[in-house]
Amino acid sequence: MTRYVIVGAGEAGIRAAASLRAAGEREIVVLSAEPIAPYERPPLSKPPDPDRGLLRPIGVDLSGVELRLGCSARAIDRRARTVELATGERIPYDRLLLATGAKQRRLACPGGDRALLLRSSDDARAIHARAEPGARAVIVGAGLIGLELAATLRVRGLEVCVVELAARALGRAVPAELAERLVERHRAEGVLFLFGARLEAVEAGAVRLADGTRLPADLVVAAIGVEPATELAEAADLACANGILVDSSLRTSDPAIFAAGDCAAVDHPRYGRVRFESWRMAGEQGRLAGRTMRGEAGELTALPWFWSDQWDLSLQVVGRCDPQRQAVLRALGSPGLVRFELDPTGGLAAAAALGPAGPVGRAIRLVERLIERGAVVPPSTLADPEADLRPFLRAP
Amino acid sequence: MPWITVCPLDELPRGSVRRFDHGGRTWAVYRTATDELFCTDGLCTHEAVHLADGLLVDYEIECPKHAGVFDIRTGEALRLPPCVDLETWPVRLHDGRIEIEID
Structure with a gap:
């Protein structure tokens, strides 16, 4: 054996x-x-x-x-x-x-070790233990973990500020138009965002930025990848x-x-x-x-796919998004949106959707199958919110 | 085992799925593109998300949340993450209405 x-x-x-x-x-x-x-x-x-x-x-x-x-x-x-x-x-x-x-990466700035990290259940418990309603939280990093945590802490009644070095949220894996809508949703709930913000130090009770801004903080979490x-x-x-x-x-x-x-x-x-x-x-x-490991043949053919849930919005991405690709947008209820990305031959290569969970899930599930089959769908059909894409699963 | 009316047939277009609640329980009722009717438990066995929000393609329903897939004819869980099959329920067309038999 x-x-x-x-x-x-x-x-x-x-x-x-x-x-x-x-x-x-x-x-x-x-x-x-x-x-x-x-x-x-x-x-x-x-x-x-x-x-x-x-x-x-x-x-x-x-x-x-x-x-x-x-x-x-x-x-x-x-x-x-x-x-x-x-x-x-x-x-x-x-x-x-x-x-x-x-x-998790640690913050490199002075005092960076004061920031909590989130990877394990112990980490999560440590964050929740300090998440008193009314407390001030600074989250470093506007990636998926940072944004999910922002919503989680805001729901618990904390004042939440997200500090991000880049000019926008979710820069690595989520198209800009969806990331912007998601950030707007956070702002509507009272989450503050500082983009282009470089960290100078994490001090007792505050985070200091390179431009001199001092953010009072009872809780600092680093979510920088x-x-x-x-x-x-x-x-x-x-x-x-x-x-x-x-x-x-x-x-x-x-x-x-x-x-x-x-x-x-x-x-x-x-x-x-x-x-x-x-x-x-x-x-x-x-x-x-x-x-x-058992000696069977097999290759990783699965498409990358992930989801996030923040407030009442679901985000799902299938394939690897690339801002350089030709893209088609489709409305998905309000304020939902799907971005379909096409490869140079017109085939579907990736998609990202933001909106209510059901329509987002259905759209992304379908795109995944269309990508796997190498389906080519006319851009005008992709853009039409009423068009059913399922028939394209059967096309040659 | 009573037959319970779900809805008139024309309220469930071909290639679609709808939720049906009765007696504190919930089901997913399917009408395929080829005009066959099926019924399964309503909630995905993984995270209790309703399958009526899912994508129906041929005989497969895909959970909208975490992409678990079930065969609507047998309830079999076809793809990760769910490992537990759905239960399936008898469906019939009676006087232009879709009915399911539940216990």
């Missing part, structure tokens, strides 16, 4: 374990540095569900999987094929999956460059070692080398690794 060891119990690691188990494998060990059962991370930045709270277990049957909580992996011995734990214990493997995820957790891989001399380098089947430079999720820089057949940072991609990669 092949022995599988998985380092990391996030979405990628857990889906890989479940996939191996479903295929009949019986020797599967999952090492989790966290002391609690695997949980979903997407709820951590959103308002807590009154019925279920922040901590939601990943809904997967792990019976038959040896889940070792509170176990930090310290080193990999590739020659002996063992993983060494912080306790010194050595765990042998035949196939190893690194699903080590990513770490993540770095892949590659220390184990690098120390073991696996090829890394902004992530653990893997081929489209998730193999590293060592044929016995695979990587999946936020820590992996994948050679995606459609996009080339990309390190994805999304829940769905982590799960898809985990499932794929479960197959390819």
Whole structure:
């Protein structure tokens, strides 16, 4: 029997374990540095569900999987094929999956360590514990986590100011016209935004900006992105460059070692080398690794897709948006909007939608299928809010 | 097991899905582009989002929230994230009305 060891119990690691188990494998060990059962991370930045709270277990049957909580992996011995734990214990493997995820970036400015970070359930609890109604919160970074957290804290009755170095929010993955509408929604709820704002220091009770502005702050959260957790891989001399380098089947430079999720820089057949940072991609990669570690053929073909929920608006993006592409806009109720992006041959390449959850979900689900089929839809049809795009799924 | 009226057939266009609530429970009732009728539980087994807001393509309903996919004929969960199948319910056309049989 092949022995599988998985380092990391996030979405990628857990889906890989479940996939191996479903295929009949019986020797599967999952090492989790966290002391609690695997949980979903997407709820951590959103308002807590009154019925279920922040901590939601990943809904997967792990019976038959040896889940070792509170176990930090310290080193990999590739020659002996063992993983060494912080306790010194050595765990042998035949196939190893690194699903080590990513770490939040810290603020580099003086006092930057005063800022809280949000990655784990403990992080989320620490933020909520200090989120007294009426308190003043400064969130550094207007990315997805920063904006979700802004809404979450505002709902709890805090004064919220979002400070962003760039000229706009969500600059990395969301088209400008959607990001602007989302920021307007936040402003209507009383969230303040400072764009083009460079941090000078985080002081006790305040954040100071380079232009001299002093923002009083009872709570400072840094949401300025993540770095892949590659220390184990690098120390073991696996090829890394902004992530653990893997081929489209998730193999590293060592044929016995695979990587999946936020820590992996994948050679995606459609996009080339990309390190994805999304829940769905982590799960898809985990499932794929479960197959390819067993020696089955398989490539990462899934399209990147993510969502965010802020206030009463849903945001969903499928494919990789690019401001340089030809784009077609379609109204989606009010104030909803879809941006379809076309490749040079007129085929659908990506789309982003903002608006009520149902229409946004339907639009993006459909675009995903249209992209997968290489469908070409006339721009005038894409722009028509009444036009049903489903017939284009059947076109040659 | 009573048959309960959902709506007149012409209120559910081909290729669409609607929500039906009865007795504190909720269902999704489908009329395919090929004019077949199906009924499943209303809520996605993953996050309790209503499938009547989802995208219906052929025999697949896709949850609008996290993109789980189910076969409306069998209720089978076809794609991550849901791992639990939906229950399916008998549907019939009676006197121009769509009816489902529920217990």
